[in-house]
Amino acid sequence: MSKVALSTALMEAAKTWQKIKEGSSIDGALGQIKGEIKPAVQSLVYAVARRRVLTQWILKKLASKPPKPLLSSLLEVAFAQAVLSEKKPFTVVDQTVRAVKKDPSLANAANFANAVLRKFLREQEALVAEAMKNDEVKFNAPAWWIKKYRLIFGKDADAVLSLQQKHPPLVLRVNRRRISPEDYLKKLEENGIKDALRVGQDGIVLFSPRPVSDIPGFLDGEVSIQDAGSQLAAQILNPSDGMVVLDACAAPGGKTGHLLEMADVDLTAIEKDPVRTKRIGENLGRLDLKAEVRVADVGDVASWNVEKKLFDRILLDAPCSASGISRRHPDIPWLKDLSDVKSLAKTQAYLLDKMWSILAKKGRLLYAVCSVMPEEGIDQIKEFAASHPDAKLVPFKGAPEGWIRLSPHEDAPDLEFIPWVRDGFFYALFEKI
Missing domain, CATH: 3.40.50.150 (Vaccinia Virus protein VP39)
Known part of the structure; x- marks a missing residue:
């Protein structure tokens, strides 16, 4: 999270997530975030977006009545981080509660947020297992979308829906006016990037995400980011x-x-x-x-x-x-x-x-x-x-x-x-x- 406090990033992500739930696109909402906090907020927002139905299902299960919209969004962002297990769960709880306390409109809800998050940590395995029995949770999509995919793809639909829940790899297009795909692969190896593979005629797939500034030759026009399809x-x-x-x-x-x-x-x-x-x-x-x-x-x-x-x-x-x-x-x-x-x-x-x-x-x-x-x-x-x-x-x-x-x-x-x-x-x- 660089120098940005997790509690600050969580609150900014919650506000962004609230805009998305209200109808903004992810790109549009994140486009309003500036400065060094943006990478942290982007990571948190994409994490909750990929678990949208699950986090909302968990909140509905644990809260006796719906919290304020901003608090709901903050708790959903926190649930996503706990499910991911990329950060120590009690750190997520502590920083989320701090974020609540720092916001004047939510300060009196700190005990509620702490209780809900700790209850989730205690019951996480059972709650997630129960939630995943629901197709909308499992595939993170509304019912009409799942039905449509099953009509289109038949027996392969669930595999396609499952794939769409995974974070996509980074795919590059090699500019053949500057360098061949074979020579670019060698260049990647020389720069310590060894997880790259050819895809299609001009593509290279990288399985370790990285900023464009860290992609060899990107700024010089040797490669561009573009899906192979x-x-x-x-x-x-x-x-x-x-x-x-x-x-x-x-x-x-x-x-x-x-x-x-x-x-x-x-x-x-x-x-x-x-x-x-x-x-x-x-x-x-x-x-x-x-x-x-x-x-x-x-x-x-x-x-x-x-x-x-x-x-x-x-x-x-x-x-x-x-x-x-x-x-x-x-x-x-x-x-x-x-x-x-x-x-x-x-x-x-x-x-x-x-x-x-x-x-x-x-x-x-x-x-x-x-x-x-x-x-x-x-x-x-x-x-x-x-x-x-x-x-x-x-x-x-x-x-x-x-x-x-x-x-x-x-x-x-x-x-x-x-x-x-x-x-x-x-x-x-x-x-x-």
Whole structure:
């Protein structure tokens, strides 16, 4: 926890956790935390987010009536730390009680907090065992999410849901303009990092998390952080030198950078959010790559494509439910519901139609979503193909029918082209005939 007192970090994490429970995203809530306390708060918040249902179940079991919202959040953060056993349990109790005493709005609840936490420590094993009989606790997801996954994945659903509870490894994309994956692995070994493995064509997986400043070559643009499943986008689109390329919905720029690493292309990157657009520029600057980056609504083509360009390649990484990346973002199952999935599917159909209108003849469009929901994947492309007779699906490695749904996965070895460590994605490659 560096120099920050645990009691201070616990209270700040509780306030952040309260915002998340009220509907803020983890990224949004943590984005408001500044200074040296942020790493400690981030660690505490992710720990409780990955045990959201369990900690709320425990509190309901141990408290005769619901505590004040802030106190509830603080106790849930403390329960998560006790379950993790990363800190001495009585240290967690002591520091949590100190945090309560220091907050004027909670000071008279110190004895209550102490009693609840100590009772949890005494009964922890039995309480957790009982809680884990509940699927929502076991998989840390709402009932609708679990039901949907079981419809999608059948007998494999519980394994996928279980995997999404685990902390994901750190995956790097090697910039082949600077260094080969083989030489980068050697560089890691020379720097004492021996737990790295190849994944996919350009990926390296690190099983020991570390700050980006401690990743050899990161600041020099030799590698970027990008999930191996996400790295498939540029590889499937496979641009060639001289092509005119569009990266629609481009932030934070990982796929933009990868496309430019693969070929010398005339690339336009469009992003609606000005803050996220800034990150595209930062990432390209670190890689020493150039693109035309614009803040615009990509669906409003006339507002940004004043030259009326036709593109040889288009990557449409469409807004989606993000149901394939909840391992990295454990708040996602609570930020979306089935009505959101249906609404997002309409947005995706709209953007597909708009992007198709600016694709050159014989050009290729890759539709991509970090989702496993059929409404955003196979159902979407079937409807698109049926309404666009000039569109044909193009086979690519691992996808003889021109599309592929990837479930979250972590198991060696690689299949052909498909990485063994990945988040969940859907890809479909169309060509205009």
